[in-house]
Amino acid sequence: MIILGLNAFHGDSSACIVVDGKLTAAVEEERFRRIKHWAGFPEESIRYCLNEAGVGINEVDYIAVNRDPKANFTKKALFAFSKKPSLKLVADRLKNASRIRDIKSILCETFGIEKQRIKAEVHNVEHHIAHLASSFFVSPFKKAAAVSIDGFGDFVGAMWGMGEDNSLKVRDRIFFPHSLGLFYLAFTQYLGFLKYGDEYKVMGLAAYGEPEFIGDMKEVVKLANGHAGLNNGKLFELNLDYFIHHSEGVTMTWNDGEPKMEPVFSEKLVRLLGPDRKKGEEINEKHRNIAASLQKMYEEAFFHILNHVYKETNCPNLALSGGCAMNSLANGKIFQYTPFKEVFIQPAAGDAGGAVGAAFYIWNHVLGGPRSFVLEKPYLGPGFSDREIAEELGERGRELKAENCHIEEIDDVVELCRRTAEYIAGGRVAGWFQGRMEWGPRALGNRSIVCDPRRRDMKDILNLKIKRRESFRPFAPSIHLEAVGEYFETDYPDPFMLKVYRIKPEKREVIPAVTHVDGTGRLQTVRQEDSPLYWRLIEEFRKITGIPVLLNTSFN
Numbered sequence: 245m246i247i248l249g250l251n252a253f254h255g256d257s258s259a260c261i262v263v264d265g266k267l268t269a270a271v272e273e274e275r276f277r278r279i280k281h282w283a284g285f286p287e288e289s290i291r292y293c294l295n296e297a298g299v300g301i302n303e304v305d306y307i308a309v310n311r312d313p314k315a316n317f318t319k320k321a322l323f324a325f326s327k328k329p330s331l332k333l334v335a336d337r338l339k340n341a342s343r344i345r346d347i348k349s350i351l352c353e354t355f356g357i358e359k360q361r362i363k364a365e366v367h368n369v370e371h372h373i374a375h376l377a378s379s380f381f382v383s384p385f386k387k388a389a390a391v392s393i394d395g396f397g398d399f400v401g402a403m404w405g406m407g408e409d410n411s412l413k414v415r416d417r418i419f420f421p422h423s424l425g426l427f428y429l430a431f432t433q434y435l436g437f438l439k440y441g442d443e444y445k446v447m448g449l450a451a452y453g454e455p456e457f458i459g460d461m462k463e464v465v466k467l468a469n470g471h472a473g474l475n476n477g478k479l480f481e482l483n484l485d486y487f488i489h490h491s492e493g494v495t496m497t498w499n500d501g502e503p504k505m506e507p508v509f510s511e512k513l514v515r516l517l518g519p520d521r522k523k524g525e526e527i528n529e530k531h532r533n534i535a536a537s538l539q540k541m542y543e544e545a546f547f548h549i550l551n552h553v554y555k556e557t558n559c560p561n562l563a564l565s566g567g568c569a570m571n572s573l574a575n576g577k578i579f580q581y582t583p584f585k586e587v588f589i590q591p592a593a594g595d596a597g598g599a600v601g602a603a604f605y606i607w608n609h610v611l612g613g614p615r616s617f618v619l620e621k622p623y624l625g626p627g628f629s630d631r632e633i634a635e636e637l638g639e640r641g642r643e644l645k646a647e648n649c650h651i652e653e654i655d656d657v658v659e660l661c662r663r664t665a666e667y668i669a670g671g672r673v674a675g676w677f678q679g680r681m682e683w684g685p686r687a688l689g690n691r692s693i694v695c696d697p698r699r700r701d702m703k704d705i706l707n708l709k710i711k712r713r714e715s716f717r718p719f720a721p722s723i724h725l726e727a728v729g730e731y732f733e734t735d736y737p738d739p740f741m742l743k744v745y746r747i748k749p750e751k752r753e754v755i756p757a758v759t760h761v762d763g764t765g766r767l768q769t770v771r772q773e774d775s776p777l778y779w780r781l782i783e784e785f786r787k788i789t790g791i792p793v794l795l796n797t798s799f800n
């Protein structure tokens with residue numbers, strides 16, 4: 245049984261392929277187009293997945309798409325009737341929905357074959373159900389509470405339910421126009437970070453501020469008292485006076501390129517907090533404090549939802565998904581502020597991961613296929629043979645020579661790692677390229693820049709000279725799994741770099757380059773059986789320095 249999963253005509257467009265219940269390949273289209281968060285039809289991703297599985301599009305049995313334009317139709321109709329949104333907003337939504345409905349025709353055009361040659365049935369899976377499925381069905385849990393918190397998808401901003409064996413049951417939805425993802429987006433834009441997906445910058449900035457404006461945030465997001473519902477019967481709601489997405493609508497661009505969204509906040513937010521930060525304007529104390537207040541308010545709402553879900557399910561296992569599941573600051577506090585004992589978040593928790601969720605929802609829930617796959621390793625993207633690498637180096641030989649690059653092939657793995665570790669310990673920065681590409685936005689040791697975490701100046705060197713980005717942004721530590729308890733206050737695995745833990749006070753001066761200003765680190769735990777070569781590199785660095793940690797960041 246071959247299932248092709250798609251996230252199409254949306255940010256972080258992606259594809260995956262599931263063969264007899266095993267995830268064989270998964271990749272985001274941005275990796276081929278070289279445009280971050282690329283939105284459109286993931287043609288190159290599909291070609292890669294089919295090639296990796298060794299099949300043609302005509303051999304696929306099911307095509308699963310993480311959008312269902314028919315979902316929640318009554319809610320959509322009632323909203324349109326009562327709120328009378330702009331004609332432009334309605335037209336944009338209808339145009340995008342029509343492309344989702346026409347996936348098979350687009351595939352025929354892409355692969356140059358007649359429609360009858362594609363035997364696959366196309367299944368549209370509601371957006372947040374695909375999110376829930378993306379985490380639960382590839383988790384190690386037989387039973388778990390499943391929670392998705394996002395911007396919007398199919399008229400829903402959040403959803404929770406229960407997963408058990410190969411079935412998933414939705415228990416509740418938070419409908420448009422209420423969304424914690426949109427709340428965070430609005431303030432990200434207000435703070436002058438206007439590119440799609442810039443929320444992570446605000447998370448980094450939050451550590452430099454104090455939650456001075458938490459009272460104002462509570463005017464914007466209302467939480468129910470205890471577990472009693474608000475007027476809409478839900479756990480939280482936005483004060484819509486501070487937003488325009490529900491009234492004027494927001495122009496969104498998903499057409500074969502960089503996704504773009506116009507501002508979603510209203511003039512009332514400007515009156516509440518003062519002028520929004522303009523592009524290029526210096527970041528000041530007020531901006532830092534607004535970022536800290538935003539993060540604190542998000543966390544209050546996030547834990548409010550999780551505690552309600554735990555009370556309703558009494559299940560110690562949590563499968564978390566949706567774009568907000570990339571908020572590693574909040575994720576790292578789940579054990580502190582909720583009763584959950586185990587947490588699983590798959591590496592592409594945002595919309596890209598919906599392709600995986602849609603595919604496994606069909607395999608497990610719809611077809612009744614057995615649970616036989618756990619996503620323990622994220623290395624599901626393209627890899628390159630030694631021959632391909634040698635050919636590429638040969639084609640670029642003149643350029644490399646001009647840059648005084650010397651090429652040496654080292655066959656012995658231990659020697660390779662020892663030599664590289666010596667370079668790193670000597671203050672050099674290494675590019676580490678091996679095996680298949682990571683699934684999800686994090687560099688996890690196969691496409692990484694690595695360097696010495698002991699050097700306090702390394703953060704500034706990377707930010708200013710190599711990455712050329714904002715100086716306040718932190719870097720992540722990759723650490724041997726067996727050493728986590730020695731360096732971090734929370735001793736729990738995080739192989740996908742999706743949680744921030746507090747670094748023990750006595751270790752902060754040992755690894756200052758990966759210790760954020762608030763004493764935390766967004767760690768990646770490295771297990772030898774998952775990534776033997778990267779684990780060996782860290783081990784050789786440990787032998788030289790006594791420290792089983794490397795600074796790890798992405799090439800982009």
